[in-house]
Amino acid sequence: MAGSLEGKAILVTGGGSGIGRATSLLLARQGAKIMIADYVPDGAMKTVSMIKEAGGTADCIAADVSVTKQVEMMVAKTVETFGGIERGLQQCRDRRTHGD
Numbered sequence: 001m002a003g004s005l006e007g008k009a010i011l012v013t014g015g016g017s018g019i020g021r022a023t024s025l026l027l028a029r030q031g032a033k034i035m036i037a038d039y040v041p042d043g044a045m046k047t048v049s050m051i052k053e054a055g056g057t058a059d060c061i062a063a064d065v066s067v068t069k070q071v072e073m074m075v076a077k078t079v080e081t082f083g084g085i086e087r088g089l090q091q092c093r094d095r096r097t098h099g100d
């Protein structure tokens with residue numbers, strides 16, 4: 001996977017499904033290293049698997065962006081894993097519409 005984002009570390013919240021997953025896959029195809037943060041760990045792990053199967057680099061963390069300590073943890077894990085963060089993308093959804 002190579003492209004205009006080659007080697008850039010990008011943190012994507014909500015990357016475990018829907019638009020967040022599609023965005024993560026697109027960024028990975030452009031060569032970005034993706035950290036998926038999602039409050040649904042299974043979805044995040046599935047996105048990571050999809051990226052790795054396509055030859056990309058990704059990892060994930062279970063986190064809720066409404067909890068400050070969890071946001072700090074996701075940023076710290078991204079920096080620890082990839083050496084920094086070049087970009088961050090937030091994909092939000094209303095949990096009430098998903099039965100949560």
